[in-house]
Amino acid sequence: MTGLDERPALLFAPTGLVVPTAIPELAAGEPVLPVADPAMVRLVRAVVAERLAERLQNQPIQAPDARRELARSLVAAELSERGRERVRRGEEPWPVDVELATARAVMAALFGLGRLQPLIDDPDVENIEVDGYDQVWVSYADGRDVRHPPVADSDAELIEALQLLAARTGGAERTFTSAHPALHLRLEDGSRLAAVAWTTPKPHVVIRRHRVRDIDLDDLITLGTLDTVLAGFLRAAVRAGKNIVVTGLQNAGKTTLIRALANEFDPMERFATIEKEYELHLHDMPDRHPRVVALEAREGSAEHDAAGRRAGEVTLSDLVVDALRLNLRRIIVGEVRGPEVLPMLEAMSTGDGSLCTLHARTAAHAIDRIVTLCLSAGVHMTDTFAYRLLAGSVDLFVHIELLTEHGQRHRYVSQVLEVNGLGETNRPATTAVFGPGLDGRAVPLHQPGFLHELVRAGFDEHLLDQRDGTWPSPVDGAR
Known part of the structure; x- marks a missing residue:
């Protein structure tokens, strides 16, 4: 050649x-x-x-x-x-x-991605939604939602493009057919694509782009996600080895916060990231994380074995179990949404400072959601045991809100909930260390039970005396 x-x-x-x-x-x-x-x-x-x-x-x-x-x-x-x-x-x-x-x-x-490629290349694009070949909406970082011209000449051509993309993308080939009508994969630039067809009147595609990869807690202060009090608290919690679950609704910024928390790890720490599709990309930053083990699930083929699993399938649960044997200090699960919740809680109960994300409306709701996932994991378990497992594993829930005001999107932490073991009702006892202030942004409410550990990790306990936090005033346009 x-x-x-x-x-x-x-x-x-x-x-x-x-x-x-x-x-x-x-x-x-x-x-x-x-x-x-x-x-x-x-x-x-x-x-x-x-x-x-x-x-x-x-x-x-x-x-x-x-x-x-x-x-x-x-x-x-x-x-x-x-x-x-x-x-x-x-x-x-x-x-x-x-x-x-x-x-x-x-x-x-x-x-290439055909007519979608210019949108993928635009640094200001956050999300792309395709509802049939001719219904295309683009969300920009400044909050705008803009109608875009068609990305194919027909729905059939759009499906054909997705089928080829499925065949050539990633380390494990994926199929997109009437027998396997859902597609989830990572694009070359790190964006996440999800598509469905055949189960809907027309194909639907969503591409979520990760605009910011190398980010730390100080950057989140600049973006308005945290204030200096909260950033100092979370930095010390990570260094003290606390297990943290980041919660919020879709597109709230959970993955970005996980990246920032992981960037507080000691550079020589050995840890693993476990994801359905690579989104954290911590393994792409060897200067920050020279000892990261990046694991990605595999869907497997359309054929099933005697146990009903797809041939060649590797689940998040499989990867978490494997990771427990790799001499790691921490494990990060990009998103807990199924049976992997059990090995993840086990990793948290035996490890030191693991992280994961979870879809939930509030930090308190995340507790019940984790228990629900435990009960639906296909093993015999009572809700009492699930609550006990959670109480012995998770130290903090950190909740992010996504607010759209006057066409602008604002992402900020609104709650930090400490788990204090089991309470009298066999549910975890909790302390609201940070809670929503007058404008919804997190302000200090109570001292955590492990404050002395945070102080040893470098936290200034007097920061918690600033009951209004150090958020800029909304009239300054900081939100």
Whole structure:
């Protein structure tokens, strides 16, 4: 193969057709040559996409560059066959520049996100919602929700693009078919994509982008998520090895807060991240975290074994159990939403300063949600035992609110709840260390029972005397 900056080698077929044996990639920002026929691009792309998906299912290829090389060979072969067919019909062979333009356009369609790509590349975009090919809404960081032009010519074309994306993305190939109508995967830039079809009248796609990866608690003060009192408290809690569950509704900023808390770990600590799809990306920051073990679940194939599990499936529960044998100080579970709650609580009860996120309306509601997940985990358990397990595992619940006001989104911590073991009613006893002030943002209410541990970790206990916190006044525009 030739390099990307070299002219492609040409092969003279017996028919007289000139066929490129190497298809150069587009340079950044370089437009596709206008001589490519859009109809031909769609036809070739459809054929190559099907063949590529079949090859990747039968023989998984991990390296992205190797996948591209395979695609290039399939594109060249398909164009060669179509060119020979033209000659057999007595038509003129395609000019070389048309061949190259078509090949480039097909490669761009195969390995980009098509019309969605400009939105993925926009640093101001937070979320993309596609409700059918022609109903596209984009949420921006400044709070705007904007209607966007269609991202495909039909729902069928949108589904086809998702199927190819499912086949080529990630270390474990995923399928998107009527037999497996839900798709969850991580895009190359770290964004998370979720899609459903066949169970709905039209396909639905949501892409959630992670705009900020390398962030710490001081950055969250600047963003208005924390004040200096709360940041100091959480920093000391992490260093003191407290187990923390971050709660909130969707898009509230739970993952961002987990990243910031993890950046308070000692750089030489060995810990694991366990996620459905990689979202934390702490393993992508070796300068901050040189000893992180990043684990990602695997959905498995459409076939099921005798126990009813998908062949090759690796669940979050499996990964948490595996992580317990890897000599780790801490474990971070990106999101607890199922049976993995039990091994996660076990890890917290035996470890030192683990973290996870959980969907919940309030910090208090998170307690009952965890117990509900325990009871539905498929093992024999009473609610009394579930409450006892929680009380012996979790130290703090930190709740984040998402407020939209006058078209602006505001994310801030509103509650910090300490778990003080079991109470008289066999439910965990709790202390509201921080609670909502007059404007909803967290202010100090009570001293935690482990205050002396925080002081040893560097916390100034007199900060808790500032009953209004150190939040800027709302009239300053800080919210």
